[in-house]
Structures are given as structure tokens and as C-alpha cells.
Amino acid sequence: MGWAARTGIYAAITALVALAAQDARAANGAYAVDAADISEVGSCKVESWLSTASNTDFAAVANPSCVVDPFRPIELSMQTIRARSDGDWSTTLAPKAKTNFIPTGIGRWGLSAYGGGSFDAATGEALSAFVVIPATFRLSETMRANVNAGWLWDRAVDRHYLSYGFGFDWKFTDTLQWTIEAYGQAGASQVASIVQPRFQTGVRYRPNEIFSVDVIYGRNITGENANWVTIGTTIRFPVGGSEPAHRRTGHL
Template sequence: MGIRAGHIRIAAAAIILTGLPAGAARAANGAYAVDAADISETGSCKVESWMQAATNTDFSMVANPSCVVDPFKLKPVELSMLSNEARSGGDWSTTFAPKAKMNLEPTGVGKLGFSFSAGGQFDALTGQNQTVFATIPATFRLSEVTRINLNGGWLWDRTVDRHYFTYGIGFDWKFTDTLQWTIEGYGQAGQSDTPSVVRPRFQTGVRYRPNEIFSVDLIYGHNITGENANWITLGTTIRFPVPGGRPARERTGHL
């Protein structure tokens, strides 16, 4: 019965990840740009979604379902499919971004943990592969309620055939039982004909998480794409129980 339930859960994950509309790639850790090294427990799933509005009238609606699977009993892998319906400069686009993430070294208080993630971004209408990316997210937990996240990686923008080094640093502080504050800086370095593409970006936000199942984020700052506009983001996350009925949560720590 346990094996059958596991197969059913893996199949459900595949349906979730392939049956949703298209999306965009530059996202991690929900609506935040800097990813943490942790992944949830095997069998858990979640759906992250957010809306973003910019001062230059650009707009974006994102859905990012993900599930953690371990079909070969080697290491758990988080599979996600981000979909993005966006308006930029008056034009609408739909893209999707599949991504896989594996934790290589668990995090802990006073210990550096890290993961590896990779994926790409595709145009939903044309099927054109727009970007390919790989990232190493690292997390150092200062305490059970504070952590520093570091990201370093590579991005290939195939639309202009340019390669970039991607980077990010973020700080999370869970200052009450239900509230968490995040501040982060991130960007990409390399040759570009558009200066804003390689200009560092910053944003900060607060997460309200009343229980293990649901959380909501309110974020203000700069998006990695678009012109020099300020963005406000409203996001939600819904987590689904792992086998046995326990709520989905990160492997280590309380954040």
C-alpha cells in the first residue's frame, strides 16, 4: 500500500507540473529572488502564486507549483513549473520555466548548507527556449529564527546569445511566531547593450504565516526584468501534507 501511494503521489506531481499554463524563470523561494538551500520533505507539494505591479504599468501574474519526489531512493528532488503571464511595455507574453533542485548539504545552526538547481525558460506560444540557468543556493543559519542565503550561478540568455553570472544575498528573520522579514540584493553580471540588465536590484518584504499550510507575502523593490521601475508584489503559498498527514515544511529550522 505504501509503494502504491508513493507512485500515486509521483503521478499526481507530474500532472500538477505539466498541466498548468506557461511561466517565467527568474524566481526562487516564492516571490523572492534569492533562494534558500532547503527543500521540503519527500512527498510534499506546494503552490506558490503572486501578482506584481510596477510603477511603469508593467504587470505579472505567476503560479509556481512544486513537489518533492525521490523515485530512485537516492536523493529527494524538488520539481517545479513556474508559469508567468506578463505585460511589459504594453505587450503580453506567456512563458513557463521548469526547474529541478536537489539539496546536497543540509543546513543547520552554525552550519553552511547548499543545493544545486537548474532549469530553463520557454515561450508558451512559439516554444522557443529563451534562457538556461543553473544556481547554487547556500544557506547559513545564524539561529533557529535567522539565516543568510547566498546564490551564485550562470544564466544563458539565448534571445541575445549572452552569458551572465548571477548572484544574490538575502537575510531572513522570523521575529514573531507568525511574521518573517526578508531583505535581499541580487542581479546578473556580464556584457549587455542595456545597462539596466546588469544593474543590481534590491527588495524587501514581510511574510505572514499563521500555520504550516498557508502564508502570504507583501514585497516592495526592484524586479530583475524590465526598466528601472519599483514593483509591489502580493504572493501566497499553499502547502500540502506529506504522506502520513504531516504538513509540508523545510527539513531544518523554523524558517
């Protein structure tokens, strides 16, 4: 096998793993930069999205999650990711657990942590593992800044990365929210685009406490220098109206 062929296969595998890792980190629907908040114990939601790229790459994701309290509130989720990269299809499962340590509030930082991994649904082979620390600073009832820092292990090529993310959310009407974010992973890679920054911006329409829909534009989402369009939905199942206070009052 020639060098060009090996490089192409390496790039395809790396892109698939990067897609699984990026989607596994996503906790705010299809957005990649997470906030420090979690929902109240007993509440559940199902996030799903379809993403298509200018290079014909594609991803369909379903992500059910619930908050339980075995010894402290923990949000448990399990993503199922069906993806096409460079013409090759894969199905990936990505479990994750998240807990909050410092609640968010206006004029102060909130802090949480989450960790998990991803594996190939067909073979059971582990693909990645990750740990992330999200921090959120609320500027007001309708604006917040999110900062993420973490570690990512890409098992397919046995490389370790520092992951990072910066995001800003602004709820500019009662039903519309704008999000912009930049994120990525830093470290040694034979494929330059894998460690180049990634970008997303989008608008969320949330007419009530149960349902919301997102329309998102992204660039270099899985490290392939392509443009992405994503349509996502979230359906929430609060127990006894047990949403965080800022959500019950219509704030971020």
C-alpha cells in the same frame, strides 16, 4: 527601422526574458534569492503572486512544485508566467529541478543546486537556461543568510551572465518573517539597467503550516529601473506532516 526603434524593441525583449529568468530562479515564492533547503519527499505546494510596476509592467505567476525521490530527493516545479512589458504581453513556462547536497544547520553552511530554463508558451521557443548554487548559513533558529551564484544564458540575445544573490531572513514573531535581498546578473549588455543590481524586501505572514502571504516592495526587478509591488501566497500540501523539522517547530 531606426536605431531608437531597434533599441526600444531590444530593451522590451530583454526585459521580458529577464522577467522569465528572474521568476524561474525564484524558489521562495516571489523572492529571488533561494535557500539551500528543500521540503520532505511527498510534500507539495502552490506558490502564486501578482507583481505590478510603476512603469505599468505586470506579472502574474503560478508555480506548483512537489518533492519526489527517483534516486535522491528532488524538488520539481513548473512556473507559468503571464507578463506585460512595455505594452507587450507574453506567456512563459519555466521548469526547474532542485536538490540538496548538504543540509542546513545552525552555525554551518548548507548547499544545494538547481537548474532549468524558460520557453515561450505560444511558440515553444527557448528563452533562457540557468544553473544556480544556493548556500545557506543559519545564524539561529530564526535567522539565516542566503548566498546564490550561478550561470544564466539569455538565448534571445545569445548572452551569458554570472547570476548572484544575497539575502537575509528573520522570523521576528511566530507568524511574521522579514526578508531583504539583493541580486542580479553580471556580464556584457547593451541595456545598462539589465546588469544593475536588483532589490526586494518584504514581510511574510504565516499563521499556520499550510498557508502564507507575502507583501513585497522591489526595485529594478526585471532590469527596467521601476518600482514594484508584489502580493504573493503559498499553499502547502505536506504528506503525513512531512515538513522539515525546523518548519514543524515554527523555525525558519
